[in-house]
Amino acid sequence: MKFNFFKNNTTNINESEAIDEIIIRALREDIGAGDVTTRAIVPESKSLYGEFMAKEAGVVSGLGVARRVFALLDPDVKFLASAEDGSEISEGQILATVEGSGQAVLEGERVALNFLQRMSGIASVTKKYVDAVSGTKAVILDTRKTVPGLRVLDKRAVRDGGGRNHRFGLYDMILIKDNHIAAAGSITDAVRKAKKSNPNNLQIEIEVEDLDMLREAISLGVDRIMLDNMGNGQMKKAVEMNAGRVPLEASGGVSLESISEIAKTGVDYISVGGLTHSAKALDISLNIINQ
Numbered sequence: 001m002k003f004n005f006f007k008n009n010t011t012n013i014n015e016s017e018a019i020d021e022i023i024i025r026a027l028r029e030d031i032g033a034g035d036v037t038t039r040a041i042v043p044e045s046k047s048l049y050g051e052f053m054a055k056e057a058g059v060v061s062g063l064g065v066a067r068r069v070f071a072l073l074d075p076d077v078k079f080l081a082s083a084e085d086g087s088e089i090s091e092g093q094i095l096a097t098v099e100g101s102g103q104a105v106l107e108g109e110r111v112a113l114n115f116l117q118r119m120s121g122i123a124s125v126t127k128k129y130v131d132a133v134s135g136t137k138a139v140i141l142d143t144r145k146t147v148p149g150l151r152v153l154d155k156r157a158v159r160d161g162g163g164r165n166h167r168f169g170l171y172d173m174i175l176i177k178d179n180h181i182a183a184a185g186s187i188t189d190a191v192r193k194a195k196k197s198n199p200n201n202l203q204i205e206i207e208v209e210d211l212d213m214l215r216e217a218i219s220l221g222v223d224r225i226m227l228d229n230m231g232n233g234q235m236k237k238a239v240e241m242n243a244g245r246v247p248l249e250a251s252g253g254v255s256l257e258s259i260s261e262i263a264k265t266g267v268d269y270i271s272v273g274g275l276t277h278s279a280k281a282l283d284i285s286l287n288i289i290n291q
Contacts, residue, residue: 052095
């Protein structure tokens with residue numbers, strides 16, 4: 001069975017539309033037929049004022065998404081950010097204020113915080129990885145190990161943390177991995193078939209596991225080579241063998257403890273699944289202030 005999820009063959013995503021879809025789905029999930037607690041306690045005419053406060057230091061991401069949550073609930077709600085996405089924040093810092101319909105403020109509170117906390121957590125851990133490779137040429141990349149349905153937000157948060165996005169999905173870059181090589185029969189055959197069926201001239205990356213595979217991949221004119229789960233010594237040899245001919249990406253088993261030494265091998269990119277699949281949410285609260 002073949003699935004065609006998109007009406008055209010574009011590799012571009014309308015990020016604003018995708019984010020609105022995510023927010024609307026989250027609001028429907030949380031509010032359902034109505035916030036019974038808020039509707040019982042807060043009159044329609046009552047206005048509330050609240051402050052989003054960071055309860056720990058980090059990098060903030062998702063303020064624009066939080067603003068959009070309230071705008072979709074009630075366009076008259078005022079959301080004023082006092083920090084910028086991608087900026088470093090301190091414990092106790094007020095990140096934004098929200099004011100307007102009390103019902104809309106309370107109905108959007110949890111959804112806005114869920115996005116803001118998760119995205120800030122991703123941005124904060126990304127910044128730690130970026131700082132850890134400072135002084136080297138290595139660029140920190142994310143992966144497709146994101147929460148299903150939230151990839152556009154996860155990847156935006158990585159950018160806010162100073163990292164870069166790898167391919168967004170299976171459609172915007174050809175990445176030949178071990179199972180593709182097994183299906184094709186060899187590295188050479190896999191690359192040949194990929195080049196033959198590449199009408200959009202997408203970049204081609206191939207994953208290798210040892211120096212023999214690297215030697216073969218270098219000769220095939222690909223755009224990037226992924227060094228999968230290689231030790232640091234082997235990666236140093238790979239960099240020497242490659243001699244700058246093809247950008248090299250280190251991948252597999254990367255941690256904050258190991259990334260500095262990986263970067264010192266001379267690789268161009270380091271992809272880190274942990275940026276998105278294991279990021280801890282940053283502690284942020286919304287406090288309603290009586291005026």
